[in-house]
Amino acid sequence: MSHLTVDLGGRPGLDCRGFCSYCYFKHVQGTTSFGCKYCLPFQKGCDYCTRGVREQYSGFKDLRTVADEILGNLQVMTDNVDRITISGGGDPSCYPEFRDLVELLASMEAPIHIGYTSGKGFDDPDVADFLVENGLSEVSYTVFAADPDLRRRWMNDPTPEASLAVLDRLCGAIDVYAAAVIIPGVNDGETLEKTCAWLEERGAKGLILMRFANRTDQGLILGNAPLIEGQQVHTVDEFRDIVTHLNEQFSMKISGTPLWDPSIGSPFAILHEPDLLRKLPRVRKRATVITGSVAAPFIQRLLSIRGGRSRVVRVRKEIACLITADDLAGVNLKRLEDVVILPGRAFVHDAEAREILSADGVDREVVRGPEMLTADAETSMGMTRAEVLEKEMEGFAALINTINQYGR
Numbered sequence: 001m002s003h004l005t006v007d008l009g010g011r012p013g014l015d016c017r018g019f020c021s022y023c024y025f026k027h028v029q030g031t032t033s034f035g036c037k038y039c040l041p042f043q044k045g046c047d048y049c050t051r052g053v054r055e056q057y058s059g060f061k062d063l064r065t066v067a068d069e070i071l072g073n074l075q076v077m078t079d080n081v082d083r084i085t086i087s088g089g090g091d092p093s094c095y096p097e098f099r100d101l102v103e104l105l106a107s108m109e110a111p112i113h114i115g116y117t118s119g120k121g122f123d124d125p126d127v128a129d130f131l132v133e134n135g136l137s138e139v140s141y142t143v144f145a146a147d148p149d150l151r152r153r154w155m156n157d158p159t160p161e162a163s164l165a166v167l168d169r170l171c172g173a174i175d176v177y178a179a180a181v182i183i184p185g186v187n188d189g190e191t192l193e194k195t196c197a198w199l200e201e202r203g204a205k206g207l208i209l210m211r212f213a214n215r216t217d218q219g220l221i222l223g224n225a226p227l228i229e230g231q232q233v234h235t236v237d238e239f240r241d242i243v244t245h246l247n248e249q250f251s252m253k254i255s256g257t258p259l260w261d262p263s264i265g266s267p268f269a270i271l272h273e274p275d276l277l278r279k280l281p282r283v284r285k286r287a288t289v290i291t292g293s294v295a296a297p298f299i300q301r302l303l304s305i306r307g308g309r310s311r312v313v314r315v316r317k318e319i320a321c322l323i324t325a326d327d328l329a330g331v332n333l334k335r336l337e338d339v340v341i342l343p344g345r346a347f348v349h350d351a352e353a354r355e356i357l358s359a360d361g362v363d364r365e366v367v368r369g370p371e372m373l374t375a376d377a378e379t380s381m382g383m384t385r386a387e388v389l390e391k392e393m394e395g396f397a398a399l400i401n402t403i404n405q406y407g408r
Contacts, residue, residue, distance in 0.1 A: 002077045002078070002079045002080065002081050002082065003081075003082070003083045003084075003085065004070070004073060004074070004077070004081045004083070004084045004085070004108075004110070005073075005084075005085045005087060006066060006069075006070060006084060006085065006086050006087070006101075006105065007061075007066075007069070007087055007088055008060055008061060008066060008086065008087070008088035008090065008092060008095050008101075009057045009058070009059060009060050009061040009088050009089060009090065010057055010059065010060045010088045010089045010090015010091070010094075010095070011055065011056070011057050011058075011059060011089055011090055012024075012025035012055050012089055012090070013025060013026065014059070014090070015059060015060050015088075015089070015090025015091065015094055015095075016090050016091035016094050016118060016120060016121075017091070017094055017120045017121060017156060017157070017158065018156040019156065020118070020144075020154065020155045020156060020181075021153075021154045021155070021156070021227070021228060022154065022181045022183060022212055022227060022228065023227070024213070024219075024220070024222075024227075025054070025055060025222070025224075026224060026227050027223075027224035027227065028054055028222040028223065028224050029222065029223030029224060030223055031050055031051065031054065031056070032050075032223075033045025033046070033049055033050040034049040034050075034053065034221070034324055034325070034347035034348070034349075035049055035325065035347065035348050035349025035350075035352055035353075036048055036049035036345070036346070036347050036348070036349070037344060037345070037346075037350075037368055039349050039350075041350065041351065042351075044349040044351070044352060045349075049347055053221075053222070053347065054222060055089035057088075057089045057090075059090075060088070060090055060095055060096065062097070063097040063100055063101060063104075066101065067104060070104075080110075081108055081110045082110055082111075083110060083111055083113060084105050084108065084110050084111070084112045084113065085112075085113045085114075085115050086101075086105075086112065086113070086114045086115060087115040087116065091116075091117055091118050091120060091121055092114055092116075092117050092121075093117045093118065093119055093120060093121030093122050094120065094121035095121070098121070099127075099130065102130070102131060102134045102136070103134060105134075105135070106134035106135045109135070110135070111135060111136075111137035111138070112131075112134070112135045112136045112137060112138075113136075113137060113138040113139065114136065114138075114139040114140065114141075115140060116140050116142070116179075117139065117140070117141055117142070118141075118142040118155060118157070118163075119141055119142065119157075119163035119164075119166055119167060120155060120156070120157045120158070120159075120163060122159070122162055122163050122166045123158075123159045123162050124162060125162055125165035125166055125168075125169065127166055128165075128166045128168075128169035128170050128173070129169065131170070132169075132170070132173045132174060136170075136174055137174050137175060138174060138175040138176075138177070139170060139174065139175075139176055139177070140177050140178075140179060140208075141167050141170070141176055141177070141178055141179065142155070142178070142179045142180065142181075143164075143167060143178040143179065143180050143195060143199065143207075144180050144181065144187055145180070145187040145191055145192075145194075145195050146164065146194060146195040146198035146199070147187075147191065147194070147195075148160035148161050148164060150186070150187055150191070151163065151164070154183070154186065154187070167202075168202050171199065171202035171203045171204045172202060172203050175205050176203070176204045176205055177204070177205055177206045177207070177208060177381055177382070178199050178204050178206070178207045178208070179207070179208045179209075179210065180192070180195065180207065180208075180209055180210065181210045181211075181212050182209050182210065182211060182212060182234065182239070182242070183212045183228075183231065184212075184231075184232045184233065184234055185232065188234075188242065192209075192242075192246070193246070193249070195207075196246055196249070196250050196252075196254065197250070199252065200250050200251065200252045204252055205252065205253065206252055206253035206254065206255070206381050207246075207252060207253070207254050207255075208255055208256070208257065208377050208378055208381055209239075209242065209243055209246075209254065209255070209256040209257070209377075210256070210257050210377075211233070211234055211236070211239045211256065211257065211258060212231070212233055212234070213227075213233070214226045214227055214228060214231055214233050215233070216317075217293075217316045217317055217318060218233065218318055219317070219318065219319050219322045221322050221324055221347065236258060236259055236294060236318065239256055239258075239259060240256065240259040240260050242256070243255060243256035243259070243260060243262060244260075244262055247262040247263065248262075253381065255377035255380065255381055256377050257376045257377040257378055258294050258318060258319060258376070259294065260377070261375075261377050261380045261381075261388075263385075264380055264383070264384075264385045264388050265385070266374055266375055266376075266380050266388045266392075267295070267298065267373075267374035267375065267376060268295075268298040268299075268302070268373075268374050268392065269374075269385065269388055269389055269392065270302070270374075270389055270392040270393065270396065271298065271301060271302060273389060276389060276393060277302070277305055277306070279393070280302075280306050280393070280396055280397055280400060281306070281397060281400045281401060281404065282306055282307045282400075283303055283306050283307045283308035283309075283400055283403055283404065284307070284403075284404050284407075285403055285404050285406075285407025285408060286309060286310045286337050286339075286403075286407050286408055287310055287337050287339040287340065287341055287402075287403045287406060287407035287408070288310055288311065288312075288313055288335070288336045288337040288339070288340045288341065289303070289310070289312045289313070289340075289341045289369065289399070289403075290312075290313050290314075290315065290323070290328070290331065290340060290341065290342055290343070291312060291313075291314060291315075291320045291323075291343060292314065292315065292317050292318050292319045292320035292321075292322070292323060292343075293314045293315065293316060293317065293318050294318045294319065294320075295320055295373070295374075296312050296313075296314035297312075299312050299373065299399075300312040302396060303399075303400070303403075306400060308403070310337050310403075310407075311335060313331060313332075313335055313336065315327040315328070315330060315331060316330060320343040320345075320346065321343055321344075321345035321346060321347075321371075322346075322347065323342070323343060323346040323347065323348065324346075324347045324348060325348050325349075325352055325353070325356060328348060328353055328356045328357060329356055331356075331357065333357065333359060333360040333362070334360070336357060336362075336364060337364075337407070337408065338362065338364055338365065338408050339364065339365045339366075339367065339406050339407050339408055340353075340357050340364050340365070340366050340367075341366075341367055341368070341369045341399070341402055341403065341406070342366060342367070342368050342369065343368070343369060343371075344368045344369055344370050344371035344372075345371050345372075346368075350366060350368070353366045354366040365406060367402060367406050369398070369399050369402050370394075370395050370398040370399055370402070372391065372395055373392065373395035373396060373399060374388070374391065374392050374395065375387075375388045375391050375392075
């Protein structure tokens with residue numbers, strides 16, 4: 001069976017009825033090339049790390065173009081389609097030909113999943129019934145708050161009552177995973193508890209809480225920090241405590257990013273599974289692993305358990321896949337082994353990374369590790385604990401094998 005992804009295109013802030021106040025793509029500056037694993041060895045910059053990371057699309061694709069792409073994808077598939085996901089840089093609820101698109105996809109008789117929507121484009125609550133009747137089975141829906149006034153102010157939602165009414169109806173009919181960026185003093189505390197209660201009463205499957213980011217070290221790498229001048233942000237530990245408390249208070253699944261999924265124990269749930277840890281390869285060579293500040297202590301602990309003697313070096317950037325050359329420039333080179341392993345998805349050109357990390361005269365070999373070592377909340381929300389542990393086993397086995405292959 002095959003999974004079909006339908007990309008509508010669209011531009012953040014332009015094809016979604018305006019930026020939400022907290023949007024990651026707000027205030028984006030320039031088109032500088034970061035460098036990444038997809039770049040050619042001799043050239044820093046490719047479409048992914050220059051334009052794709054900023055979601056710089058030209059706008060929504062017209063329906064004919066989308067239909068042609070669907071047909072092209074179907075022609076190379078060898079199995080029947082068992083799942084269809086609608087995605088794009090813009091908000092699908094704002095797609096001008098949204099109803100026609102859904103009817104087209106419904107003719108394929110496969111469950112439809114909307115990968116993300118804010119619901120800001122839904123002005124008529126009856127669209128919920130239309131979606132269910134045409135095969136929508138799952139949706140990730142940004143709620144922010146069950147208070148329409150907060151949605152109007154912070155999400156720039158012109159019809160928040162209708163957007164919430166659609167969410168209400170969908171919760172009672174299909175699998176709904178709500179999402180909310182949590183801003184201190186705005187939609188946390190009692191407001192957040194009311195939102196959780198509202199979702200649970202209506203039958204939502206889960207709620208993903210996303211900590212608001214407002215600084216470069218928290219992930220704003222597009223020259224756009226701060227998003228909200230002077231706005232406070234929860235620390236990682238404070239945020240984890242919020243997730244833990246709410247998950248204990250409500251029966252629907254509640255998880256958070258960057259930390260954590262209480263029902264599974266991820267990220268890095270494998271640290272609580274000694275039998276699985278013993279099945280991982282032993283670390284036989286020395287190499288430095290560079291990662292983000294959130295993951296570093298977990299990775300260090302696991303590698304030490306498997307015999308690793310090298311230190312894991314953290315940068316200020318919290319999330320490993322958002323590490324850039326600027327983060328590497330801040331690393332104390334004296335702490336590095338002769339071989340350095342970078343996160344697979346880090347936004348750094350390989351040649352530039354080697355130059356930065358060899359600036360003290362030691363010619364260091366720089367290699368990329370696996371793309372993922374664990375599952376964040378957005379991934380684990382739809383996974384079982386066994387599936388998360390399997391992903392972690394694969395990721396850490398790949399990391400250890402990389403150390404053993406390239407280390408000294």
